Amino acid sequence: MKSNHFKDSIKNFTSNIREHIPGAIYVDVAFxxxxxxxxxxxxxNVEAWQNYLGSLGISNDHKLIIYDRSEFGFKQSSRLxxxxxxxxxxxxxxxxxxxxxxxxxxxxxxxxxxxxxKEDYKVFYEPELLxxxxxxxxxxxxxxxxxxxxxxxxxxDDGHIPGALNMPYNKFFDSKTRLxxxxxxxxxxx
Numbered sequence: 001m002k003s004n005h006f007k008d009s010i011k012n013f014t015s016n017i018r019e020h021i022p023g024a025i026y027v028d029v030a031f032x033x034x035x036x037x038x039x040x041x042x043x044x045n046v047e048a049w050q051n052y053l054g055s056l057g058i059s060n061d062h063k064l065i066i067y068d069r070s071e072f073g074f075k076q077s078s079r080l081x082x083x084x085x086x087x088x089x090x091x092x093x094x095x096x097x098x099x100x101x102x103x104x105x106x107x108x109x110x111x112x113x114x115x116x117x118k119e120d121y122k123v124f125y126e127p128e129l130l131x132x133x134x135x136x137x138x139x140x141x142x143x144x145x146x147x148x149x150x151x152x153x154x155x156x157d158d159g160h161i162p163g164a165l166n167m168p169y170n171k172f173f174d175s176k177t178r179l180x181x182x183x184x185x186x187x188x189x190x
Contacts, residue, residue, distance in 0.1 A: 021067065021095075021102055022110040025056050029079045041079075043130075049087060050123040057116020064092040072173045072180075073098015088124025097179045104178075136161065 020026075031052050032044035044052070058064070064084065068076040077094045084092045095102070103109075131139075139145050140162050149156050149164040156166040171189065174181050181189070 018111055019109040020111075021099070022108060022112070023114055024067070024110075025114060025116065027053075027056065027066075027080060029076050029083065043083070043086065046087065046123050046125055049083070050121050054119050054121035057119050058121055059119035060089060060122055062091070062119075064089075065095055066092060067095035067098040067102070069099045071100070072170070072178055073100055074169075074173075074180075082129075086126050086129045088122075088126050097177070101178060139163075 030041050032048040033041035036042050066077045066080050067073055068080075070076060073096070074094055077098065081092050081094055097104075131145075136147065139147065143163065147161060147164040149160050149166050150169040151160075151166070152168045152170065153166060156164075156168075160166070172180060172186065174185070
């Protein structure tokens with residue numbers, strides 16, 4: 001399963017026709033989303049998301065492996081994983097290094113667009129995986145949960161939610177291999 005950002009969806013859909021990991025299908029991670037004042041994309045409508053994934057040939061019985069073409073192969077894949085999990089589907093993994101690492105290893109690509117039969121996909125909304133504004137404001141006072149800001153340090157330094165810890169997204173990846181750091185490496189750098 002290949003994911004891409006909404007703004008690039010037409011360009012990336014076209015590039016998916018030219019080259020992708022064999023058997024991969026294109027998923028628009030911004031499907032049925034709206035840009036809101038503080039977040040780039042809202043959650044899609046439950047029924048629309050359910051119908052969309054089913055139309056792609058995805059059922060609740062499938063194990064999903066997702067990837068994208070971002071620098072580390074996790075940016076859009078992380079959003080897709082979150083969407084799949086918040087809507088109650090837990091058998092999903094992200095391909096470490098994504099498309100770029102696949103290419104670096106000279107693995108086979110395909111230009112064939114797979115056609116899968118429509119499937120019955122059921123959404124089970126998991127609201128505990130989402131926090132809304134009022135809950136964040138309450139947490140600033142209670143400190144019951146740790147709020148993480150994954151933006152780079154300069155963005156964090158320019159302004160952040162009070163009490164949020166900065167854990168820049170790119171620090172989780174090896175600068176040479178572009179793969180996720182091993183647990184031991186992450187512990188060393190903390």
